[in-house]
Amino acid sequence: MIVLYWISGGPRRWKTFMSNRIGAILEPSSPSQWRHVLTQENPADCATRGLTPSQLKHHTLWWNGPHWLHLSEEHWPVNPVQSPKSELVLGEQSLKHIGAHISYVKRFIYNTRHKKADRLTGPIQQALFALVRMVHQLSPFLDDEGLMRVKGRLKNALQLSMSQRTPIILPKAHHLTILVIRNAHHNTLHGGVQLTLSTIHQVFWIVNGKQAVKRILRQCVTCFKHRPSPSSQLMGDLPAHRVNPPKRAFEATGVDYTEFLNGQRMFRLFWRKWSADWLSHLQARPKWRHETDNLQRNDMIIIEDDRTGPSDWKLGRIIDLHPGADGLVRVATIKTSTGIYKRVKHGLRL
Numbered sequence: 341m342i343v344l345y346w347i348s349g350g351p352r353r354w355k356t357f358m359s360n361r362i363g364a365i366l367e368p369s370s371p372s373q374w375r376h377v378l379t380q381e382n383p384a385d386c387a388t389r390g391l392t393p394s395q396l397k398h399h400t401l402w403w404n405g406p407h408w409l410h411l412s413e414e415h416w417p418v419n420p421v422q423s424p425k426s427e428l429v430l431g432e433q434s435l436k437h438i439g440a441h442i443s444y445v446k447r448f449i450y451n452t453r454h455k456k457a458d459r460l461t462g463p464i465q466q467a468l469f470a471l472v473r474m475v476h477q478l479s480p481f482l483d484d485e486g487l488m489r490v491k492g493r494l495k496n497a498l499q500l501s502m503s504q505r506t507p508i509i510l511p512k513a514h515h516l517t518i519l520v521i522r523n524a525h526h527n528t529l530h531g532g533v534q535l536t537l538s539t540i541h542q543v544f545w546i547v548n549g550k551q552a553v554k555r556i557l558r559q560c561v562t563c564f565k566h567r568p569s570p571s572s573q574l575m576g577d578l579p580a581h582r583v584n585p586p587k588r589a590f591e592a593t594g595v596d597y598t599e600f601l602n603g604q605r606m607f608r609l610f611w612r613k614w615s616a617d618w619l620s621h622l623q624a625r626p627k628w629r630h631e632t633d634n635l636q637r638n639d640m641i642i643i644e645d646d647r648t649g650p651s652d653w654k655l656g657r658i659i660d661l662h663p664g665a666d667g668l669v670r671v672a673t674i675k676t677s678t679g680i681y682k683r684v685k686h687g688l689r690l
Contacts, residue, residue, distance in 0.1 A: 347371050375416065381406040435519035490545045507545035512552040520544055521556045530563050566650060568642045568689030573670045574631045634669040635661060635685060642689040643674060643681070653689075654678070 346354065346362055348371045354362060365374075379385050386402045396402050408416050451459040469485050481491050489506040497505055510517045524539040525531065531539070537553050546552050557563060600607060635641075639658045642650075659680070660673035670685050 344374055344376050347374050375418070377406065378417075381408075435516075435523040438516075438519065501542075503543045504541070507541055507543060510544050510546045512546055512548045517546055517552065518556060521546075521553055525553075525557060525560065530560065530566075533557060561655075564640070565642060565653070565655065568644075568650070568653075570686070571635070571641070571688045571690050572632060572686045573634075573668050574629065574666075575627065576664050576668070576670060577666070631668065634663070635672050635688075637661060639690065641674065643676065643683060644687050644689055656681075 346358060347365060349362075352359065381401070383402050383405050386396060386399055391399065391402075404410075447460050469487055481489060483489050483506070488509045490509060491506065494500060494505045510520065520540060521536065525536045528535050528539050533550060533553050536557065537549055540546060540549065540553070600610070635658055637658055637660070641656055641658060643654045643656055645653055654676045656674040656676040658672045659675045661669045662671040662673070662682070663669045671682060672685065672688070674681050674683055674688070
């Protein structure tokens, strides 16, 4: 992929040694004719992987090449050409690690061009600036380092540093921006959106930064565990056996029935009195008066446990739903690290 990137850039873009060789490649061909073949589809790699002659004898890729080679050219795979620097950024998951890698490369290049007494050791401050230059697309103005900065209204706020007055611009969706947000969120001990964004603004200005920070913070498992939202659903209807008289005394019982009297006459008298005076009170819903969004399969939840603190509550994932007659989900089956449980919704936190 690196050679493909060199070819697509043309010979004039590179220094003499590389320019001569790229020129020789492009003299009988054009950049559009060159494509990248993945290792697992490249017959030339078969012999270099340590395959024996007996294995090569029956190796389909060695004799026939990749399957798409027998198709028309429009069916051949297309590999977008990316800068090797972009691949470096996209391949890392930590701003600290990628900064260390860039520092190592820049330090190596510098030390090979200078005497031993002038060689550098340790991290290089300009490594972060080199990363930012990779991802910039638009700019109000360029500073002396070639970095794009905000030309805001804080020019005269001399109590602020240069970085705070003119922060470096970053796009909202680039992988480097995600690493910057995660790093600030971690350094603020999992601070909220505003604290994380304020910390970032000391150096960077992310386009649509608030939305970008919210999106990343919603993915933080640590914050999810410590700030779960209570879950509830509209209170369900009373079951039929609790609001209608049974055919026989004690055929069905509920928490609202008390002291059935012996004899059918006394029972009917009690039922009429209970229906008129008490049953009507059960019409109202004392809590959970509004419908909410139903739980969904694969939702991540926290199982609330009054016996322990929030930090010890179990994480789980919904694997099955049990909707009521009205279609509202009040019970779900949860899979956790210790087993599978059925829980009511108001005991779960999202």
